[in-house]
Amino acid sequence: MIEAKGLTKHYGDKHAVEQLSFTVRPGVVTGFLGPNGSGKSTTMRMIMGLDTPTAGDVTVKGKHFKNLQWPLREVGALLEAKAIHPGRSARAHLTMLAQTNHLSNARVDELLELVGLTSVANKRAGKFSLGMGQRLGIAAALLGDPEILLFDEPVNGLDPDGIRWVRNLLKGLAREGRTVFVSSHLMSEMALTADEVVIIGRGKLISQTSIEDLLSQSTENFVRVRSPEAAKLKTALEQQGAVVALEDDGSLSVRGVNEVAVGELAAKIPVVLHELAPQSASLEEAFMELTEDSIEYHGTTTSAGPVNSTGAKS
Amino acid sequence: MSTQTTPPPATQKALPPGHYSFFDLLRSEWTKIRTVRSTMWTIAVTVVLGIGIGALVSALTRSHWSSMNLGSRVSFDAPATSLIGILFAQFAIGILGVLVISAEYTTGTIRATFSAAPNRSRVFAAKIVVFGVLSFIVAEFTSFVAFFLGQFLLSAPATHATLSSPGAFRAVFGGGLFVCLLGLLAMGLGTIIRHTAGAISAFVGILLVLPIITAALPSSIAQDVRKFMPDRIGVDVLTTKGQDFAAFSPWVGMFLIAIYAVVLLAIGASMLERRDA
Numbered sequence: 001m002i003e004a005k006g007l008t009k010h011y012g013d014k015h016a017v018e019q020l021s022f023t024v025r026p027g028v029v030t031g032f033l034g035p036n037g038s039g040k041s042t043t044m045r046m047i048m049g050l051d052t053p054t055a056g057d058v059t060v061k062g063k064h065f066k067n068l069q070w071p072l073r074e075v076g077a078l079l080e081a082k083a084i085h086p087g088r089s090a091r092a093h094l095t096m097l098a099q100t101n102h103l104s105n106a107r108v109d110e111l112l113e114l115v116g117l118t119s120v121a122n123k124r125a126g127k128f129s130l131g132m133g134q135r136l137g138i139a140a141a142l143l144g145d146p147e148i149l150l151f152d153e154p155v156n157g158l159d160p161d162g163i164r165w166v167r168n169l170l171k172g173l174a175r176e177g178r179t180v181f182v183s184s185h186l187m188s189e190m191a192l193t194a195d196e197v198v199i200i201g202r203g204k205l206i207s208q209t210s211i212e213d214l215l216s217q218s219t220e221n222f223v224r225v226r227s228p229e230a231a232k233l234k235t236a237l238e239q240q241g242a243v244v245a246l247e248d249d250g251s252l253s254v255r256g257v258n259e260v261a262v263g264e265l266a267a268k269i270p271v272v273l274h275e276l277a278p279q280s281a282s283l284e285e286a287f288m289e290l291t292e293d294s295i296e297y298h299g300t301t302t303s304a305g306p307v308n309s310t311g312a313k314s
Numbered sequence: 315m316s317t318q319t320t321p322p323p324a325t326q327k328a329l330p331p332g333h334y335s336f337f338d339l340l341r342s343e344w345t346k347i348r349t350v351r352s353t354m355w356t357i358a359v360t361v362v363l364g365i366g367i368g369a370l371v372s373a374l375t376r377s378h379w380s381s382m383n384l385g386s387r388v389s390f391d392a393p394a395t396s397l398i399g400i401l402f403a404q405f406a407i408g409i410l411g412v413l414v415i416s417a418e419y420t421t422g423t424i425r426a427t428f429s430a431a432p433n434r435s436r437v438f439a440a441k442i443v444v445f446g447v448l449s450f451i452v453a454e455f456t457s458f459v460a461f462f463l464g465q466f467l468l469s470a471p472a473t474h475a476t477l478s479s480p481g482a483f484r485a486v487f488g489g490g491l492f493v494c495l496l497g498l499l500a501m502g503l504g505t506i507i508r509h510t511a512g513a514i515s516a517f518v519g520i521l522l523v524l525p526i527i528t529a530a531l532p533s534s535i536a537q538d539v540r541k542f543m544p545d546r547i548g549v550d551v552l553t554t555k556g557q558d559f560a561a562f563s564p565w566v567g568m569f570l571i572a573i574y575a576v577v578l579l580a581i582g583a584s585m586l587e588r589r590d591a
Contacts (some may be wrong), residue, residue, distance in 0.1 A: 048429050050429070070334060072334075072430040072431075079425055080422060084423060085350055085423050097430045100338055100339055100342045100427070
């Protein structure tokens with residue numbers, strides 16, 4: 001269990017995290033989502049007691065991280081890839097961490113095996129690729145077999161195989177009853193891994209919800225309809241209170257009523273339907289919609305965006 | 315993914331009683347210091363310079379002995395000559411002292427360290443003990459070997475000293491202790507400054523640039539200021555003949571260096587505690 005209450009971090013004038021409150025519970029993977037620079041890493045560092053909050057509080061297992069008796073055996077964290085002395089071997093890096101919490105060398109070997117670094121365990125970490133560094137970081141997080149796990153962007157730099165491995169690893173850890181908190185700026189990745197999400201933008205909480213609720217709340221759910229008598233159907237639907245848009249390809253995008261209602265109405269009129277397909281927003285779109293106002297670093301082109309842009313905010 | 319089955323009971327592993335101990339941290343710091351090459355290199359340079367330069371100067375003195383005048387022969391300081399390399403070795407130990415802490419910051423290892431052991435003062439204390447003991451052993455080894463090798467090379471007709479010669483033991487043991495204390499002082503600088511290059515510059519500046527600055531002071535106060543400088547105290551510790559009366563006695567000087575080191579380490583510790591890692 002991780003609990004943040006009114007967590008705030010200011011660096012001078014910059015408000016990195018502002019009044020953030022959320023709860024991460026055991027047994028599920030909780031995604032921590034937000035655009036780049038939204039305060040995810042800062043929040044994770046505050047959970048780990050590395051950065052001191054300007055205001056508010058965050059606890060793990062009801063305690064401040066600093067007061068844990070066996071920190072490495074209670075909380076494991078991957079905070080940044082390659083936060084390793086480039087001259088030290090993977091084995092030496094894990095050994096020095098293991099020793100702080102009285103863990104054995106055998107445990108180090110087990111973890112090297114688990115993350116697939118046994119063959120390069122004695123090589124200097126400076127020669128590692130980003131993916132290998134990431135695996136070493138994951139090994140460090142799992143070293144103490146902790147009940148609570150934090151991963152900051154764990155799939156960065158991994159190949160597709162590695163990504164699938166991390167995905168299954170996270171799910172497996174949650175299934176064992178652990179608390180798993182994993183940050184990402186990629187909604188698509190979270191859709192496959194997380195059960196719940198904490199979404200932030202510009203350091204503030206936007207939403208804490210389950211993945212499912214996030215999808216159903218999205219206004220991007222609509223029904224696509226094709227009919228040779230599209231105009232007639234459109235008028236009828238609009239009389240029912242639906243919002244209907246005629247797309248370039250001749251199909252209708254119907255919002256505000258579900259596919260059952262559309263089908264029944266079509267039968268009543270009657271008009272022929274060639275297609276009746278409920279479209280659910282991709283998680284990416286739901287995410288974009290939620291964070292639209294809070295993206296700090298906008299690209300300048302918005303033309304190809306999948307979202308019905310309501311106009312870029314200046 | 316859809317149906318939220320009741321989560322299985324949290325893994326309630328039994329944690330060992332108590333908490334992570336200082337001894338655990340000592341072992342970890344020892345692993346850290348011996349698994350990077352910079353430690354090997356700086357120690358090798360300390361030993362080679364510390365012993366080699368003294369040996370070289372001793373051998374040269376021996377070969378020139380017959381052409382030296384009587385005054386030079388009488389005032390010849392055999393222990394100091396064999397220990398002259400200490401004044402070079404101090405820079406290598408200083409670099410190791412800085413690296414022990416600054417490398418953790420520049421590589422980000424410090425965050426892994428504090429994530430495993432968040433009691434920062436305790437981690438820092440373990441680091442000081444490990445580096446302190448290691449540098450003490452290396453420095454004393456260097457100093458004693460330099461002395462015996464130097465005296466061996468200063469064979470007749472040159473005068474040579476034994477450990478029981480006046481001031482000799484103090485110069486040899488003190489020389490090693492001086493180097494160890496300077497290393498701790500450098501570690502304090504590394505903790506405060508956190509950047510390798512910056513901290514090494516500060517360390518070298520204290521030993522080489524500060525004397526030049528004080529030399530520019532009016533002569534009335536220059537001497538009083540000068541005697542507080544580490545480089546001056548170092549020379550004084552190694553000297554067994556013709557002590558400079560404007561300087562502190564060797565042990566008082568050494569005590570001052572110890573105070574400098576403690577103050578810098580204490581400032582470093584409090585910054586380490588307060589700053590974001």
